[in-house]
Amino acid sequence: MSFEATLKKHHFHPIIDTHYQFGKALIVDLSPSSDIWSQVNDEHDFSAEIKRQVAETNAVIEIGRYAEQRMIYQDTDNFSQSSNRTLHIGIDLGIPAGNTVFAPIQGEVVALANRQQQGDYGPVIILRHQLEGYTFHTLYGHLATSSLQNLYIGKIIQTGEAFAQIGTFAENGGWASHLHFQIIRDLGPHLDDYPGVVDPKYKTFYLQNSPSPNLILQRENLS
Template sequence: MMQNLKELLLNINGAKVIEPSIDYSEYMQLDLSVFNKNLKNYKLENASDYELFIQSQLDEKKAKIAYGGYLEKRNLYKRSSVFSSENSEERDIHIGLDLWINKQATIHAVLDGVIHSFQNNTDLGDYGPTIILEHRYKDIIFYSLYGHLSEESLHDKEVGQKVVKGEQIANLGLPPINGDYAPHLHFQIILDIEDKTGDYPGVSSENNINFYKNNCPNPNDLLKIY
């Protein structure tokens, strides 16, 4: 089924999920992985530090949105107990695509679908306000997750509510409401939502990464940014 989903995603075009007026030519790739030695030259301890850093990268490249992060191993989750505990392996491999822009940008449905669930995940480092859509294409059911939204984005939402490809469904959130991150959209594709509502892991441990790679294909297969 995973291979069928990947083939489906590669053969359809999703709508831009953030600020559709911005052309992909104005995007830049951003590497926040543990392998980017250049990050050591910056003080990156909180949301404000990351906002300044990301804006400096956008300015340098004359870009408007920075993208990246799928299967990226990162250090930025160490500040939050959401990603580690005494009884579990540390989770530090990102399994969605991040789209960074330092404003409350508009967020849009990638495809036709319905609202599967939504909630405010309020722990430090979590998604903050989150919406999950359910899609059905060629008898394949899958899901798209939109994390780090504004609180207002959850108002007047109903489970089962229809959405149309490209329709504005939310606005980007700001720290600390968005989990206390620099403003960005966490966008993720999910094949099996399991029993989750309003939430689904966006970061994996090394031991579980094969499962999540299969269950959460690269969102760029659908968005086609790069």
């Protein structure tokens, strides 16, 4: 059975409260052709427009799409030398800061860092997992600084264990509060990081190495 099929049939613990993970969602389109940009101006940025749409639709979570082309990163310090990175290869789960993050399956902490350059992950944690003969990783970005305090490389996190919290704008790399969640098969040379936005020129490799996080989230009608 393929890796993707193995994940799809497995029952994972929710990574955030089920009220959010499976609740009414605003699926956010941040691609260049999105209608959202017609509502954006100097006094009303895309984050404010997303919040307006959340209130209008009574959504409880904002979901940023996997494999989406975006042009929102190029004005940040983190992307100043890599303007060709525009393909988002995680899923963003927009919920209030302070909410708990849970392990979807038992894992080992293999990386943790506080990447504070504007536009970066802020606090980030990577777990390594084993499932039916496959080794893979999950990445959690834009966390609260306190999430790093009681962790260390090699620590085992049990299925469903609370191990992190969602960070604020002031600590999460300068973004509206959300969790960037990503699956990574092979970390390659990366020690405490893995890109969540990549050059579309390498799309085939990255989408194979980081398949859709919804294989673990398991929300209906979400790729």
